[in-house]
Amino acid sequence: MxxxxxxxxxxxxxxxxxxxxxxxxxxxxxxxxxxxxxxxxxxxxxxxxxxxxxxxxxxxxxMEPFFYHPSSAMFRVKQWLRGMRDPLVDVADLKEGMSFLDCTLGLASDSLMAKLAVGEKGCVTGLEANREAAYIVKEGLKEWQEGPKEMIKRMREINVIHTHHLPYLQQASSSSIDVVYFDPMFEVHVETSAGIKGLKGIACHDDIDEEVLFHAKRVAKKKVVLKDHWQSERFNKFGFKQMKRQHAAFHYGFIDVTTNRGV
Structure with a gap:
């Protein structure tokens, strides 16, 4: 390189x-x-x-060049700071002080929303399998200057790790993270911004499977959350409760791990 x-x-x-x-x-x-x-x-x-x-x-x-940009998070952040709700925060039931593991960091848009929700005392860690993408996003989160002060502050607090999610989950302790989150590449094409197009060319396209979900459910204290195209078969295949959103190209789904544990 x-x-x-x-x-x-x-x-x-x-x-x-x-x-x-x-x-x-x-x-x-x-x-x-x-x-x-x-x-x-x-x-x-x-x-x-x-x-x-x-x-x-x-x-x-x-392919499209890749660089860091908050992407759709900028709009979501401004809505959140005006007191409006965010679908990820709602589905994951994120509260101040909670921990959130983003297994597919990408441009960190969802990690940023999670960090705003869990606040200074909460912990957000993002995993990125591509070395260059992890570095560029990590540096971007440290250097970005545009936007609300609260957003800039929370950007600096996101922990970015260059690793594939499976070995990380395999080594993580049981019930050690409140919410484990996945946003895999959609099975169905969706028109995207230039920033996301650049990511698609270098991102890890490994699908989630039974082994990944086994460890995600073991590690999660409260929920495993999936973001995917509304027509994706992953929701039913892996037992996620799909939260349907009218006119949205993607939906969120969740597995409540406390139900099986009797918490």
């Missing part, structure tokens, strides 16, 4: 670019006048461009 700078203020960005390259075991290359396409063609490798305000990942297959 190649790491370089944006053309603008390249000399000032070289230190940061070298730091990114070191963290991701990449190779720092001076930008000079080369275009991103030229770098991709020359090095036959992914390219991360370090700019003043963001990191952008370009892949050899010329």
């Amino acid at each position: 190649i790491v370089t700078t944006a053309r603008k203020q390249a000399s000032k960005l070289e230190g940061k670019a070298k730091e990114v390259a070191s963290h991701l075991n990449g190779l720092f290359i001076k930008r000079d006048d080369a275009s991103v396409d030229e770098l991709l063609n020359t090095h036959k490798s992914k390219v991360i461009v370090v700019a003043k305000s963001r990191l952008t990942l370009y892949t050899e297959d010329r």
Whole structure:
């Protein structure tokens, strides 16, 4: 993997670019006048461009570039701060001080909503299987400056870990996290923003299965929550109670693990 700078203020960005390259075991290359396409063609490798305000990942297959952006979370956050309800918070029954494990972090939109709901005393951890995506989102959450102060504050408190969710769940203690959450890639195509399109090209597409659900239910203290396309078979296949939302392309479902434990 190649790491370089944006053309603008390249000399000032070289230190940061070298730091990114070191963290991701990449190779720092001076930008000079080369275009991103030229770098991709020359090095036959992914390219991360370090700019003043963001990191952008370009892949050899010329898919949409990937960078951090709050995406739909910005709108949801503003609604939440005005006292409106959020479907994830409702389904997961998130309260201040609870813990939330996002097994499919992506752009951290749902993790951000969860962090707003559980507050400063609560804990939100996001798992991302793709190394570059995990790093870019982690840095984005630390550096993003636009939006309500409460949102910025909670962004900084999300714990991002580069790992696949299965080994993490296998090693986690039973009943150690209040809510375990999954947002796998939809089985049915849905039109998405550029940010999400960039994620689709690099995201882990491993489906959830019986082993994953076994450990998720073991680790969860209260609920396992799934977000999926409204036509997805995963809800019935894995026993999630689907909460239908009129005119919404995706629904949430949940498994109440306290029922089986008699809590």
